[in-house]
Amino acid sequence: MLEDLSDTELLARHAGGDRGAFGVLVSRHRDRAWAVALRTLGNPADAADAVQDAFVKAFRTAGAFRGDALFSTWLHRIVVNACLDLMRRAKVRPALPLDESTSAVADPADPESRLDLGHDVVAALQRISPDQRIAIVLVDLEGYSVDEAAAALGVPAGTVKSRCHRGRAQLATLLGHLRQGTPAGPATSEPGTDPDSPTHDPRPR
C-alpha cells in the first residue's frame, strides 16, 4: 500500500508518475502545514492560500528534492516561504476576531473560556514580528526542534533561539505576564520593535 511507504519513497513514486503518491503525502502533512500557516498568518483564508501555494509548488518541484533533507523539513520550508510571500505582498487579511480565528477554543460567549490562555496567546501571536512568530509557531506550537526549525527557515539555530526568546518576551508582555516595564497594553503598531521595555537586549540579533 502507498500508505506504508516513507515520504521519500512516495516522492520518488510521484516524480516517476504515480498519481496516487502525492495524495498520500498531502494527507500525511497537510494538517501540520495548515497549523503552521494558520498560526503564522492568523486567518483561515490566507492559510488556505498559503498551504495550497505550498503544496502546488511541492507538487511541481518534487524532482528538485534531493533527499538530503527530510521531506517534512523541505515541505515546511516551502510552507514558511509561502506564508512570508503572502505577508510580503501585503495581501494578508486582518486577523479575525478571536472567536473566529481560533475555532478549536471553547465557546467565546462563555466567560471562562475568554480567559483561556490558549485563546489569548493565539491572538497575541499576531502582534509580534513575523520572524519571531514563525519561530515560535514551529518550535513552541508545533514542537519542532530548534535545528528542524532552523532548517525550515534557512537560518542558523542560534537565530531561531534568539527569535523565540524575544518573541516569548513580547508575548509575555502582551499577555500581562511580566512585572518588568509597562504592563501589556494594546499592541505596538510596529511589530518587532521592543514595546515599552526599559531594558534592552544588548546581544546582537
Place this chain on the structure above:
Amino acid sequence: MTEQHVPIEELAAYAAGDLDATAAVAVEAHLLLCPRCAADVEGLTATAAALAAVPPVAMPAAAAAALDAALLAEAFPNRRAGDVVPIARRRRPTSGAIAAVAAGVALIAAIGVPLVAGGAKRSSTLGAAGRARDTASAPKTVKRLASGLDYTRATLAATLVQAVNGATRTTAFTGGVAGPGSAKGSATPAAPAAAPGSGEELDATMALADDAARLAACVTELAQGQSAAAAVPLLVDFATFAGKPAVVVAFPNVSRGGTVSTKIDVFVAGAGCGAVPGGDVLDFQRIDRPAGL
C-alpha cells in the same frame, strides 16, 4: 531602577534553558535577590505553558477539498484528445493500482456488466479477490445510473442528488425538476431531441457504458491513490458535463484510519476515460454524501 534588572530576553533564554552555565548561574544569583525578575521568569514560564497548551488544529474539510482540487488540476492539466502525455506522467503499476484493478473488476461484477471473454479467467480471479476484500470490509453495491443529466462544476452536488433520486435527462429538460441543479436546464428549456448533439453525446457516453473493459480501466484509473476501502465506487452515472459526454464516479471518502466520512469524492471523467492516460478527468469535487447513496 531598571539598570540592575536582567534584560527580559535574557530571562527568556534562561527560562528556556538556553543560557550557558556561567550566564545561568549569574541570572540565578540575581533572581535570589530580585523578586521582580523572579516574577518575570514565572511570567515567561506561564507564557511558554500557554504556548504549549495551544490546541492543535486540523485542516478544515473545505480547505482540504480545495487543496485536493488544486492538486488535481495540477495532476490533470487541461488535456484534449491527441495531446501528448509526457512519459513521466504515465502511471506505473503499483500495489495501489493492483488493488484498484481488483476494485474495477469487482465493480463490473457488482454492476452486472458481463466480463469480456478474452480476459475472463484472469479477471474473474482478480474479481474474486476484489469481492473478497470488498465484502470483508463492508458490503457495498455500486449504484449504476444513466441519468443523462448535465452536470456542471457549479451544480455538481445538486445534480448528483437529483440523479440519486431518479431524475433523468428527460424530466430535467422538460422542466419537471425545479432543483438548483436543473436551473440552467429549465432556464433554456429544450426538448431532449432538440438539444444540439445531445444524442451523439449520450451515445459516446453509453459506448463507455457498454464497454466493460474500458469502464473497468476507467474506474481503475480514477481509483488510483484511493485506499482499498475506498476504491470501489458508490455510484457510476452516465451523463454529460457542461454538455459533453461524461461519466460521474463517486467514491466513498475514507480517512487513513479507515473511517468513512460523510463526504464523497466525485470524479467527472470524459468519454475518453479508460482509453487515455489520466482517465480524461474533467472535474473532481469532495461533497457531502447525499441521502440515499
